[in-house]
Amino acid sequence: MTDVSILDLRKTYPGQAQPVLDHFSLSVHAGELVALLGPSGSGKSTILKLITGIETPDSGDIQFNRKTILNTPPNQRGAVFMFQKAYLFPFLSIAENIGFGLKMQNASKATIQAAVKRMLDLIGLPGIEKRKPAHLSGGEQQRVALARALVTQPRLLLLDEPLSSLDTAVRANLQEAIRRIQRELGITTILVTHDLSEAMSMSDRMALLLDGQVAAFDQPMRLFQHPPSEQAARFVGINTFLRGEVSDGCLRTDLGTLEVCPNRSKPGPGVFAIRPEHIRIESNQRPNALPGIIKDCTYHGEYVEYQVEIPEMSVRARVPMPTEMVPHGAPVHVIFPQEHLFQIKNA
Amino acid sequence: MSQRLSTYTLQLLLYGVLATPLVLFAVYAFSERWFFPALVPQEWTASPFARLLSDRRTLQGLGESLSIAAAASLLSLAISFPAARTLGLRAFRGRQAAWLAFFVPTVVPPLAIGMGLNIFFLQIGLAGSMLGVTLAHLVPTLPYTIFTLSSVFARYDENYEHQALALGANPVQIFFRITLRLVFPGLVVAGLFAFLISWSQYLLTLLIGGGRVLTLPMLLFSSVSGGNPASIAALSLLFVTPPVLVIAATARYLGQHGAAVQEQY
Numbered sequence: 224m225t226d227v228s229i230l231d232l233r234k235t236y237p238g239q240a241q242p243v244l245d246h247f248s249l250s251v252h253a254g255e256l257v258a259l260l261g262p263s264g265s266g267k268s269t270i271l272k273l274i275t276g277i278e279t280p281d282s283g284d285i286q287f288n289r290k291t292i293l294n295t296p297p298n299q300r301g302a303v304f305m306f307q308k309a310y311l312f313p314f315l316s317i318a319e320n321i322g323f324g325l326k327m328q329n330a331s332k333a334t335i336q337a338a339v340k341r342m343l344d345l346i347g348l349p350g351i352e353k354r355k356p357a358h359l360s361g362g363e364q365q366r367v368a369l370a371r372a373l374v375t376q377p378r379l380l381l382l383d384e385p386l387s388s389l390d391t392a393v394r395a396n397l398q399e400a401i402r403r404i405q406r407e408l409g410i411t412t413i414l415v416t417h418d419l420s421e422a423m424s425m426s427d428r429m430a431l432l433l434d435g436q437v438a439a440f441d442q443p444m445r446l447f448q449h450p451p452s453e454q455a456a457r458f459v460g461i462n463t464f465l466r467g468e469v470s471d472g473c474l475r476t477d478l479g480t481l482e483v484c485p486n487r488s489k490p491g492p493g494v495f496a497i498r499p500e501h502i503r504i505e506s507n508q509r510p511n512a513l514p515g516i517i518k519d520c521t522y523h524g525e526y527v528e529y530q531v532e533i534p535e536m537s538v539r540a541r542v543p544m545p546t547e548m549v550p551h552g553a554p555v556h557v558i559f560p561q562e563h564l565f566q567i568k569n570a
Numbered sequence: 571m572s573q574r575l576s577t578y579t580l581q582l583l584l585y586g587v588l589a590t591p592l593v594l595f596a597v598y599a600f601s602e603r604w605f606f607p608a609l610v611p612q613e614w615t616a617s618p619f620a621r622l623l624s625d626r627r628t629l630q631g632l633g634e635s636l637s638i639a640a641a642a643s644l645l646s647l648a649i650s651f652p653a654a655r656t657l658g659l660r661a662f663r664g665r666q667a668a669w670l671a672f673f674v675p676t677v678v679p680p681l682a683i684g685m686g687l688n689i690f691f692l693q694i695g696l697a698g699s700m701l702g703v704t705l706a707h708l709v710p711t712l713p714y715t716i717f718t719l720s721s722v723f724a725r726y727d728e729n730y731e732h733q734a735l736a737l738g739a740n741p742v743q744i745f746f747r748i749t750l751r752l753v754f755p756g757l758v759v760a761g762l763f764a765f766l767i768s769w770s771q772y773l774l775t776l777l778i779g780g781g782r783v784l785t786l787p788m789l790l791f792s793s794v795s796g797g798n799p800a801s802i803a804a805l806s807l808l809f810v811t812p813p814v815l816v817i818a819a820t821a822r823y824l825g826q827h828g829a830a831v832q833e834q835y
Contacts, residue, residue: 275732275735275736277732277735297735298736298739299738300736302736304732304733304736306733310727310730310733312730312733312734312751314752323734324738327739327740328738372736372737375737375738
C-alpha cells in the first residue's frame with residue numbers, strides 16, 4: 224500500500240511564461256481513489272506526467288510513503304497509467320500485451336501465463352489471449368489496458384480520462400469495473416477527469432483544480448452540497464448566490480429578506496448559495512420566497528430546468544419529475560428553503 | 571460496365587508502357603539472328619546469357635552492386651532515424667533550416683558533389699574503395715530516407731513508449747520491442763528508396779570508385795559503348811531483376827503488415 228504526497232510542485236513547460244502548476248500540493252492516502260477534476264488546461268494531466276517521470280518538475284517534491292521518487296528512473300517508479308486511448312501494442316497479442324510488464328521483469332513463461340489468465344478473469348474477458356488488439360471494441364481495449372497496467376502489482380494507478388472516448392453505456396460499465404478492481408486490489412489511484420459525475424461516482428475524495436492549484440479537496444458529497452468557495456460552487460453546478468447582511472438568522476439582501484439557519488451562518492456581510500435542485504417554484508406567495516418571472520424552461524425528463532428572472536439576477540432551478548410545466552413569462556415565487564441555503568466560507 | 575472497361579483499358583495501357591522495354595530487352599537478349607523485316611527473330615539463342623554469366627566481371631559487378639546498395643541503405647536508415655525522429659516529433663528553432671539543409675543534395679549537381687568528395691576521399695584514402703563509394707552514395711540516399719521517415723514520425727504517437735516505460739521497460743527494450751516494431755513498415759519503404767537510388771548510381775561510383783569499384787551500372791555503360799545489342803539487353807535484364815524483386819517483396823510485405831499496423835494509428 225502506497226500513499227502519495229505531492230508537495231509544493233511547480234512546473235513550467237519550455238517556451239511558456241506562465242507555469243501550468245504552481246504551489247501545487249495534494250496528499251492521497253494508501254488505497255484511496257482521488258479524482259482530480261478541472262477544466263482543460265488546468266494542469267491535471269501534467270501532474271500525472273510528473274508522477275510517472277515523463278516530465279520533471281521545476282521545483283517541489285513527489286513522495287511515495289514519505290520517500291521522494293524524483294531520483295527514481297520512470298521505469299522503476301511502479302506508477303502505471305491508462306489514457307483515453309488504450310495504447311495496446313498493435314503487433315502483440317492480448318496475452319503478450321498483458322504480460323509485457325512481467326516480461327520486462329524477466330518472469331518465467333509459466334508465471335506470465337498464469338498472471339495473464341488471472342487478469343483476464345478479473346476484467347471479465349476470459350479466453351481472449353490469442354486475439355490482436357485491433358479485433359477488440361473500445362471498451363474491451365480499455366479493460367485489457369487496465370489488466371496490462373495492474374499485472375505487475377504496481378504501487379500507483381494513474382487514470383487520465385480513460386473513459387472519455389467511450390459511449391455512455393460502456394462507460395458506466397467500465398466505471399464500475401475500475402472501481403471494483405481498484406477496491407479489490409486496494410491500489411492507490413489518481414483519476415483525472417473533467418466530468419463531474421464521473422469524479423463523484425468513482426472517487427473517495429475529489430480535488431477541484433483551478434488555475435494550477437487545488438481550489439477544493441473533499442469527499443464528493445460534501446463538495447457537491449457545500450462547496451467552500453464561489454468558484455468551487457460554480458464548478459459543481461451552483462449559480463445562485465445571494466449577497467447581503469446576516470443577523471438574527473436572517474439574510475437581508477437588496478431584493479428582500481430570507482431566513483437562514485442561525486447555527487450555520489456567521490453574522491456580518493456574507494454570501495449564501497443554494498443548489499438548483501433545492502430551489503422551488505410556486506405560483507402563490509410563500510415564506511422565504513422572492514418574486515420572479517419565468518424566462519426559459521427546458522424539459523429534461525427527470526427534471527425541468529427553469530430560468531427565472533428576479534430583479535437584477537437570474538436563478539436556475541431544477542424541479543424533479545414535474546407533472547406540468549409553468550409557462551414562459553408567468554409571474555412566480557422562487558422559494559429558497561431555509562434548510563438548504565448555506566453560507567460560502569471563503570467568500 | 572463501360573466505366574469498368576475503360577479502367578481495364580487504362581490499366582492495360584499502363585502495364586504495356588511499363589513492360590514494353592523489358593519485353594524488348596528479353597527478345598533482344600535471346601535473339602541469334604534478327605533482320606528486317608521480320609517481326610520476331612529468325613533464330614533464338616541463350617548464348618548472350620551464357621557469355622554474361624561466365625564472365626567473372628558480371629558476378630563481381632552484381633556482388634559489388636548488391637553489397638554497396640545494401641550497406642548504403644542500412645547506413646542511410648541508421649543515420650536518418652534519429653534525424654527524422656527529431657524532425658517529425660519535435661518543434662524547435664531552426665527546424666525549417668534543418669529541413670532545407672537535408673534537401674540541398676537533391677538540387678546540387680552530383681558532378682559538383684562528386685568532384686569535391688573525390689578530392690577529399692583521395693586525401694583520406696577512401697577513393698577507389700567500396701567503403702568510399704558506399705559513403706558517397708549516402709549523399710543522394712539520405713534526403714529520401716530522412717523525408718520518408720520523418721513523415722512516419724510525424725504520425726507517430728510517443729504514448730506507446732510512455733506506456734512501455736511505465737510498465738518497467740528500459741530505453742533499450744523500448745527501442746527494440748516498441749519503437750522499431752511500430753515504425754518498421756516505414757523503415758522498409760525508406761530502405762527500398764535508398765536501395766534503388768544506390769543501385770542505379772553511376773556518376774558517383776565512377777568518380778569515387780575511379781574504375782576500381784565495379785558495379786553493374788559501370789559494366790552496363792562500358793557494354794553500351796561496346797555496341798552488341800544482345801549483350802546490352804542481357805546485362806540490362808540482369809540489372810533490372812534485383813530491384814523488381816525488392817519492390818515486389820516490399821509491396822507484398824506492406825500489403826500484409828502495413829495495413830494492420832496502420833489501422834492502429
